[in-house]
Amino acid sequence: MAIDISHLNKRYGDKTVVDDVSLSIPKGKVTSFIGPNGAGKSTVLGMMSRLLSADSGKILLDGADISHIHSREIARKLAILKQSNHVGLRLTVEDLVAFGRFPYSQGILNAEDKRFIDEAIAYMDLGELRTRYLNELSGGQRQRAFIAMVLAQDTEYILLDEPLNNLDMKHSAQIMRVLHQLCRDKGKTVVVVIHDINFASVYSDHIFAMQQGRLVFSGTSEQLMSSEQLEAIFGFHMPVHQIDEHRLGLYFIA
Template sequence: MMKITNLFKKYGNKNVVEDVSLEIPKGKVTSFIGPNGAGKSTVLGMITRLVQRDSGEVTLEGKKLEEWKSNELAKKLAILKQSNHMSLKLTIKELVGFGRFPHSQGRLTPEDEKHIQEAIDYMELTDMQDKYLDELSGGQRQRAYIAMVIAQDTEYVLLDEPLNNLDMHHSVKMMQVIRKLSEELGKTVIIVMHDINFASCYSDHIIAFKNGKVAKAGPTKEIIKKEVLEEIYEMPFCIHRLNNQNICVYY
């Protein structure tokens, strides 16, 4: 289990994260939602050691985050940041292979190759796996980075805006893969999301942020409610039911 206690982060005189405490359900898909500047990505960064916290504590499997050795943490937890840029001339397959580094230390085994190919197949990149990254569209490149995270084969998968640059078809495919990681492989997935409808349809648990604080947290059905969303986003919402799923319309 991952537990976050009293996280604070300030940039200059502004508190961007203020007294955030929460627990991440194990083996489930948890989405962080909320307006721009609510602190979602900063919290995600702090619980992966990419952003230094001013105070507070993060524990993973009962062990403080700072007590984990970097290589051991990389076998337990994988993160894809919102902006990714690789200047090296790499093919998709070579990029995805980087996900195996914590396990192989650069010497790929048949087991590593198996994970690499499975991740490429998951993301429907098989026919283009030998293409170079600079030959890809933004959406294809995003899928390649997701495949790299999948190949890392960690128990915890953290994704910051994974639907960036993806069209509707590949956004749905991406969320289906994320559900599969949770339901079939038992992985704990944390996603920063802007699209409330995708969060509504594919999340088990939602944590809503506002002004650097946790505004609401709980099972999806408790958060995707008209009054809750209107309080968080300060705008009118209309929620419809379609095939037993909530569809949120904001206007």
């Protein structure tokens, strides 16, 4: 297993936001976290990346306790894109993507760094926008630029918190296809917090569901996608239909 979590807990004041969570994330796969708002999904992701400290519990990255790994080594093994990204500096798309190479370049880009930057920009279909400034882009275009920055970091583990925010249907599908391709072709391990149950169902190899800070489901899309199972997680009836090889939740007509 790539990432092993045991008995993880996090509180803010009197509120428990992650409650005794234990799980293992498979290597080289797309793993999704789903669940209602406030379920603790993003908090677990933050602790996995060491952006947040756990009150108790343990997180192992390739068998090593993440709390004992040097920050620079983590940045070469694991990249995270948080849900909210605010850049006050006047940066072009290319400048932003270049930040992904900092753990290697320390700000001095070589030919290999530039190759990763070019590949990431191409992956995210940003070639025509690479010299544009971030404040000139739409929300969806900026989101794709941030994802390109994470790809340029070229880590084995990629953690994404709501990566489809501000994206239209075309680019949401593009992002999920790219993430699946990174696992299949490059052996990356991708962990995604996602609110759209159908994207999770179609593109995930494994799915965890959380509710009120606790892990309430662990399994495949096939095991998850039933009206009864989804109602237990989200609290309302959701018809599930089979379309080709996929089972999709029709939440918009629930």
